[in-house]
Amino acid sequence: MNIVVLIKQVPDTWSERTLSDGDKTLDRASSDAVLDEINERAVEEALKIKEAGDAEVTILTAGPDRATDAVRKALSMGADKAVHVNDDAIHGSDAVATAKVLAKAIGTVGDVDLVIAGNEATDGRSGAMAGMIGEVLGWPSLTHANALSVADGAATVKRETDEGTCDVTAALPAVVSVAEKINEPRYPSFKGIMAAKKKPVSTLGISDLGLDASEVGLDGSLVKVDSFAPRPPKSGGQKVEDEGDGGQKIAEFLVGQKLI
Amino acid sequence: MSEVLVLVDHVDGEIKKNTYEMLTAARRLGEPSAVVVGTPGTATKLAEGLAAHGAEKVYVAESDDAVNYLSTPQVDVLASLVERVSPPAVLIPAGADGREVAGRLAVRTNSGWLNDLVDIDGDRNGSHSIFGGAFTVQSHATTDTAIVSWRSGSIEVEENAAAGTQETVEVPAVDAARSAKVSNRAPIVGGDRPELTEASIVVSGGRGVGSADNFNVVEGLADSLHAAVGASRAAVDSGYYPNQFQVGQTGKTVSPQLYIALGISGAIQHRAGMQTSKTIVAVNKDPEAPIFEIADFGIVGDLFSVAPQLTEEVGKRSS
Numbered sequence: 001m002n003i004v005v006l007i008k009q010v011p012d013t014w015s016e017r018t019l020s021d022g023d024k025t026l027d028r029a030s031s032d033a034v035l036d037e038i039n040e041r042a043v044e045e046a047l048k049i050k051e052a053g054d055a056e057v058t059i060l061t062a063g064p065d066r067a068t069d070a071v072r073k074a075l076s077m078g079a080d081k082a083v084h085v086n087d088d089a090i091h092g093s094d095a096v097a098t099a100k101v102l103a104k105a106i107g108t109v110g111d112v113d114l115v116i117a118g119n120e121a122t123d124g125r126s127g128a129m130a131g132m133i134g135e136v137l138g139w140p141s142l143t144h145a146n147a148l149s150v151a152d153g154a155a156t157v158k159r160e161t162d163e164g165t166c167d168v169t170a171a172l173p174a175v176v177s178v179a180e181k182i183n184e185p186r187y188p189s190f191k192g193i194m195a196a197k198k199k200p201v202s203t204l205g206i207s208d209l210g211l212d213a214s215e216v217g218l219d220g221s222l223v224k225v226d227s228f229a230p231r232p233p234k235s236g237g238q239k240v241e242d243e244g245d246g247g248q249k250i251a252e253f254l255v256g257q258k259l260i
Numbered sequence: 261m262s263e264v265l266v267l268v269d270h271v272d273g274e275i276k277k278n279t280y281e282m283l284t285a286a287r288r289l290g291e292p293s294a295v296v297v298g299t300p301g302t303a304t305k306l307a308e309g310l311a312a313h314g315a316e317k318v319y320v321a322e323s324d325d326a327v328n329y330l331s332t333p334q335v336d337v338l339a340s341l342v343e344r345v346s347p348p349a350v351l352i353p354a355g356a357d358g359r360e361v362a363g364r365l366a367v368r369t370n371s372g373w374l375n376d377l378v379d380i381d382g383d384r385n386g387s388h389s390i391f392g393g394a395f396t397v398q399s400h401a402t403t404d405t406a407i408v409s410w411r412s413g414s415i416e417v418e419e420n421a422a423a424g425t426q427e428t429v430e431v432p433a434v435d436a437a438r439s440a441k442v443s444n445r446a447p448i449v450g451g452d453r454p455e456l457t458e459a460s461i462v463v464s465g466g467r468g469v470g471s472a473d474n475f476n477v478v479e480g481l482a483d484s485l486h487a488a489v490g491a492s493r494a495a496v497d498s499g500y501y502p503n504q505f506q507v508g509q510t511g512k513t514v515s516p517q518l519y520i521a522l523g524i525s526g527a528i529q530h531r532a533g534m535q536t537s538k539t540i541v542a543v544n545k546d547p548e549a550p551i552f553e554i555a556d557f558g559i560v561g562d563l564f565s566v567a568p569q570l571t572e573e574v575g576k577r578s579s
């Protein structure tokens with residue numbers, strides 16, 4: 001079984017995040033960058049399949065140089081090798097262009113049975129990349145999985161969203177996106193961290209994917225960002241010490257605001 | 261005037277409010293056409309509500325397969341309508357299912373996807389609220405059709421009597437070998453409280469609540485206000501309250517009329533999920549807690565004495 005796990009380096013959600021003035025894209029340099037949490041669960045799920053049988057796990061990411069740190073972390077958990085699409089031309093790609101890049105990169109791995117991704121990154125939050133890549137490849141997508149099993153050439157997931165739960169089954173090759181409750185990802189062991197340094201990482205540019213610069217990045221995107229503005233800082237209002245009447249004080253405030 | 265497509269959000273024969281917001285927004289761009297994808301008989305139950313809120317046309321795409329495959333029937337129906345009527349925009353709910361439909365439709369039709377819009381003007385310029393409301397971003401699609409995911413609760417619904425002329429369209433046959441088959445569908449049991457992302461008041465508890473049992477103080481206040489209950493990540497990680505109620509960057513984003521934070525310090529993580537609330541009230545023992553920086557009204561004190569007293573005050577005023 002040949003499994004590709006999609007990972008993404010994102011700004012740490014515990015740090016301040018901002019956009020670049022120049023091209024109105026995410027300012028990746030200004031905040032701490034981490035492997036998105038949900039991706040660790042995607043890696044874990046692939047490793048569980050590998051440990052239960054026979055599988056090769058390839059990590060795939062698209063991102064700048066520093067995304068190497070996220071790749072190494074995923075490899076140190078136990079994945080076998082990685083593909084890192086690193087090309088200035090893809091900077092600023094919208095979701096549709098990104099789906100095309102990732103689908104082409106999956107094609108370079110060869111005879112892939114299963115693609116596993118997180119259900120939603122904490123930065124872009126489009127929450128649909130698995131379905132979009134499936135659409136590009138013509139493969140079924142099984143999304144928001146809280147449980148995954150693979151047998152007899154098919155994948156089955158337990159899907160859970162705010163709208164409800166259901167079971168979903170599809171023939172391989174397929175794309176699966178995992179949700180937060182699917183597993184608890186392992187910590188890389190010291191041995192794993194050392195081994196990761198020797199694992200092969202192939203770095204590809206868009207020409208290696210058979211794409212032209214006009215199809216990706218800001219030029220190749222079908223959405224243009226016109227402007228952005230930080231929300232005006234909200235100043236704190238009244239703050240009072242509770243003197244036994246705190247609840248009444250809040251009630252009076254709410255009445256004044258016509259909220260109760 | 262060009263037709264603007266709106267994918268109707270419906271559950272158990274009832275239209276969700278988000279649909280009316282989308283019909284309201286669609287009218288700015290052209291003539292709203294509602295698209296109902298569901299099992300046979302669905303559109304009959306929805307027709308009246310759709311016509312009352314501005315749907316000039318209702319495309320009825322009904323088939324048993326509509327609920328048997330994940331997002332594919334909706335994508336197929338919308339893609340064929342996009343080809344037929346060349347709409348300036350297709351509006352789709354921004355929930356988990358809707359975003360999947362929207363993203364796939366954008367790929368299929370090679371259209372720009374404006375995700376999670378909170379507003380759109382007559383020239384198809386969209387507004388997004390990102391990083392939990394820290395930034396407002398304006399964008400537009402460069403393609404003839406814009407695929408729009410619409411965030412629930414963003415604009416006021418307008419009633420607008422329209423013809424609501426029904427037209428049956430085909431649900432294309434699904435290629436079973438290449439589609440995800442669905443079984444055992446079950447709704448999330450939400451209880452009697454309003455849904456977190458749709459509620460006009462949210463009462464949330466944090467680490468300061470101290471235990472799962474103590475959350476009854478949060479729930480008590482929420483129930484007196486007919487509010488939804490939320491929790492910070494710290495409270496969820498500590499096992500005080502279920503994951504699905506988490507408000508914050510890695511949970512839900514809410515923007516109610518009133519947000520009451522009990523025992524929540526206000527880390528960026530949490531603020532990202534609630535700072536666009538119209539009015540924020542905070543109760544915390546620590547006078548330096550960052551939540552006070554964004555609270556319109558704050559009480560430095562013990563939530564276990566303040567919250568029950570507030571619950572009682574609310575009770576007096578509503579009786």
